[in-house]
Amino acid sequence: MAKVMAVLSSGYADEENNYVTGWWAEELFAPVLALQEEGHTVGLASPKGGKPVVDPLSLSEDYDPEGKYKKLYESGIADKTTPIVDVKASDYDAIFIVGGHGAMFDLAHNEDLHAIINIVYGLGGIVAAVCHGPAPLVYTKLPNGRGILEGLNVTGYPNSMEPKEVRGLLPFSLEDELRKIANYKAETNEKEYVVWGSDQILTGRDPQSSPQFGKELAKKLTSIEKKEEEKFFD
Template sequence: MAPKILFVLTSHSALGNSGQKTGWFLPELSHPVAELEGKAEIVVASPLGGEAPLDPKSAELFKDDPASIRLLNDLSHLYKNTSKLEEWLGKEDEFAGIFYVGGHGPMFDLATDETSISLIKSFYHANKLISAVCHGPAAFVNVKLNDGTYLVEGKQLTAFSDDEEVDFGTAPYMPFKLESALKEHGAKFTAAKELYGEKVVIDGKFITGENPASAGAVGRAIAEAL
């Protein structure tokens, strides 16, 4: 039987007070799904369940990307029919790991979602894979372990950098700076030498990717870890 991975999508669709729509970022779901096809059973959840909002900008940017086209045309059930996160509380033994898809949405809901925080904590203490890409690591910022320390303290990791946020034009609308918040809670943060360059960091069973360009490599790292 293939190992199960719990994929988590945001339920948040508004980009701060910008008047723009946001959500999860298309290649950050489509590329890991493509890499894990046939190697893992993917279960998708979100805080509210139901259809998780796709960032329309990402759909436009990746309209010619084969993996993204396939997700939208053939695998849309993965994000249109998500289960509620709370359904998986206490069921970490069913899974090999948990993966947080990025997009700006997680900055607004998953960073402070108590159910998500509890899930990550239980997966970590059960020695499962913990992984995320781009803004997905926002879900890790406020997680504290049983001993009271922050999950990210001392961890080698990456995420969408503060410089990338500024360059992308979204910094003014974010509730906090992701890179800065991770560092404040003790993370050992590294980023690619160039903006939007591929970067994946593996620290034991902790796997993170910096940005959309890193999504496929994160999927491969998860597949190898399985």
Template sequence: MKKVLIFVTNHATLGETGEPNGTFAPELTHALKEILNAGFDYDLVSINGGKAPLYGTDIEGDEVNREILADDAFQNRINNTLPVSAVRVEDYDAIFYPGGFGLLSDLATNDAVARLSAQHYEGGGVLAAVCHGPAGLLPITLSNGEKLLASKAVTGFTREEEVDYGTLDKIPFLLEEALARTARRYSKVQPWQELVVEDDRVITGQNPASAHAVGAALVQRLA
């Protein structure tokens, strides 16, 4: 059985504000729906382990989100995430970073997670991320000393979407700028429209609307 390692944040606020945050639930649940429909297994992993903060858990009309969040197995895993120190990365076929603002404050700069993802990628594994999730790809350095993204085309949450969301002055850094400065190419479409960019074994999606398609692309890559 194929298995996906999903990195979630331990950071429970929007930047240094007191606003509740963490992982944006629909970006996790919509991708996870595709992973589960394919018959794959998954683990939820965070830097410190334990209960991982979620927001966006009460969005009206989002049946996929409601279904996954109501699942006992999911609740057990999100409330008891594995710590990075307990992970054997060779046990997984893909790594997925869902978005949410929280990871800008931990996964985006964590060397231990970046080393695991580099090891996974260089071993032939797939890396996928959506919305702010591609921030987790920024610190990944390959064994040749080059940044993973230096040779990759990617997308991620845009400046316009930050403006629409009212978060431009609250985030630790602007993801679009960081990706544009680090990646070989950064692409975007109109705010809130679906966009998935696949470059070899790196799959990225622009925003929440792209989570389902990122999950589908990950499944297709492992098929």
């Protein structure tokens, strides 16, 4: 079974504009469920450690009508995270970055996270991100100075889907930044959209794509494990 590290925003608050955000519930729980179904284990990390702030909208009836993700959140399974600085990256086969607007604020330029991404990637592991989760990948440079997403097919939350009330509050446009370095696609005509930029890079467009994103990541990790087992027994 593979070990996966899920990285969440610790949360962000703009009191002047009465704006609170953090990680998005479905974008953590849907992939975790898919990974666990394949027998993989998932650890949690955030910049500050402890209990990270969930975006309250992601637990509302509008975005979680059946209350599935709210129930998982209230169970406390996301209450304890390891500070990013304390994560031993070499222990993990993959890292996936959970979306939510919080990722734009405290994950995008987090150098400790960039270092972890580089270690996982350098050891041949998978680097994955969903929705606003690609924000830190925009600024992650490989040891050779090349951007980790440079020239790859990628997706992420598109400008056309951003709520008007938050556009002026975000530090940058994820789509605009991705377009500068990669082959960005939104495929908004598709209900779900995920794309492998390479054998090691997976991105998903939005919350609705989270289940498929999780399945793709889980299946890839299972496939890698099977190949390694076959080599061992040859």
